[in-house]
Amino acid sequence: DAGVIQSPRHEVTEMGQEVTLRCKPISGHDYLFWYRQTMMRGLELLIYFNNNVPIDDSGMPEDRFSAKMPNASFSTLKIQPSEPRDSAVYFCAGSQGSPLRGYTFGSGTRLTVV
Amino acid sequence: GENVEQHPSTLSVQEGDSAVIKCTYSDSASNYFPWYKQELGKRPQLIIDIRSNVGEKKDQRIAVTLNKTAKHFSLHITETQPEDSAVYFCAAIPNQAGTALIFGKGTTLSVSS
Numbered sequence: 001d002a003g004v005i006q007s008p009r010h011e012v013t014e015m016g017q018e019v020t021l022r023c024k025p026i027s028g029h030d031y032l033f034w035y036r037q038t039m040m041r042g043l044e045l046l047i048y049f050n051n052n053v054p055i056d057d058s059g060m061p062e063d064r065f066s067a068k069m070p071n072a073s074f075s076t077l078k079i080q081p082s083e084p085r086d087s088a089v090y091f092c093a094g095s096q097g098s099p100l101r102g103y104t105f106g107s108g109t110r111l112t113v114v
Numbered sequence: 115g116e117n118v119e120q121h122p123s124t125l126s127v128q129e130g131d132s133a134v135i136k137c138t139y140s141d142s143a144s145n146y147f148p149w150y151k152q153e154l155g156k157r158p159q160l161i162i163d164i165r166s167n168v169g170e171k172k173d174q175r176i177a178v179t180l181n182k183t184a185k186h187f188s189l190h191i192t193e194t195q196p197e198d199s200a201v202y203f204c205a206a207i208p209n210q211a212g213t214a215l216i217f218g219k220g221t222t223l224s225v226s227s
Contacts, residue, residue, distance in 0.1 A: 033214055042219035043158070043203060056214065091157065099214050100146045100207055102160035 004029075004106035006092050012112045018080040021109045023092030024073055031099050034067055034077050037089045037108070046090075048099070049075065082113045116141040118206050120218025127194050129227045137204035137218050138186040144206040147187045148215070149178060152201045161202075162189070194225045 005024040013019050025032050033048040047057040052069045060067070064083070069075040079086055089110050093103040117140040127133050139147075145166035150158035164171045164178045164187065171178050175194075180187040191198055201222050205215040 031214075035217075043217040045214050045216065048214045100209060102148050102163055103215060105157040105159070107157050 004092055004094055004104055006090075006106035006109050008109060009107060010110045010112075012114065013082055015083055015113055016081045017113075018078065019082045019086075019111060019113075021077040021079075021090050021092075021111070023075045023077075023106060025075070025092070025094040026096075026104060027073070029094035029096045029104070030072070031095045031097075031103075032069060032075050033093045033095075033099075033103060034075070035091045035093060035105075037091060038087075043091070046077070079111075082111075084113045087111055087113050116144060116206055116208055116213070116216040118204060118216050118218040120204050120221055122221060123219065124222045124224070126224045126226065129194060129196060129225055131194055133189075133191045133194050133198070133223055133225075135189045135202055135204070135221045135223070136186060137188070137206075138184075139206040140185070141206070141208045142182075142185065143208040143210060144185075145209045146207050147178070147180060148205050149189050150203040150205065150217075152203065152220075154200070158203060191223075194223075196225050196227050199223055199225045 007022045034046040035043045045059045047067045049069045067077045089108045091108045093105040095101045120137045148163035151161045152158040175192045177190045201220045203220045204218045207215045
């Protein structure tokens with residue numbers, strides 16, 4: 001298994017542009033989580049899905065952020081329009097059967113908004 | 115909601131010494147406490163976890179202890195090695211629907227030889 005696959009690994013974009021981050025979870029992992037990591041705030045939960053259904057999006061910072069999971073093998077996190085303060089590493093993670101288990105993280109997408 | 119505090123934020127030890135990282139949590143319903151290690155530029159990886167029906171768990175040089183009454187848990191690394199240098203995160207999650215792991219802000223451990 002290739003693990004959780006995220007793309008792109010690095011993204012540099014100009015303020016105001018739309019950014020789409022992608023995640024392919026491990027087959028069979030029915031929970032998918034999006035986290036954002038910054039030096040100041042650490043790992044913050046943005047949103048998570050169970051069986052492709054959003055369960056908790058209270059961590060999504062603003063309406064500029066949206067996430068979808070159209071099927072069990074793909075999820076996207078979109079930022080529109082992007083701002084410099086969105087610069088961070090965005091991780092996708094998954095677990096199987098319960099959120100009360102260790103999560104497997106992807107390699108992350110380092111987003112820089114200039 | 116759950117809030118996880120982690121201390122210290124940085125920790126420097128000599129190779130062979132022990133390292134201890136402590137976390138406190140706010141939600142008494144929390145019952146799962148994993149620890150993650152993140153090397154520079156890499157993804158966080160689970161290294162050990164403990165559930166509320168257990169007070170201590172060991173895996174070679176790593177151990178985790180849990181005190182539910184005081185709502186704190188700790189990571190102990192013995193005989194530290196340079197490859198233990200990384201950022202360590204604790205996390206907690208209540209056993210209730212609609213929740214996910216809440217992480218502490220991390221501890222940067224540096225092991226010098």
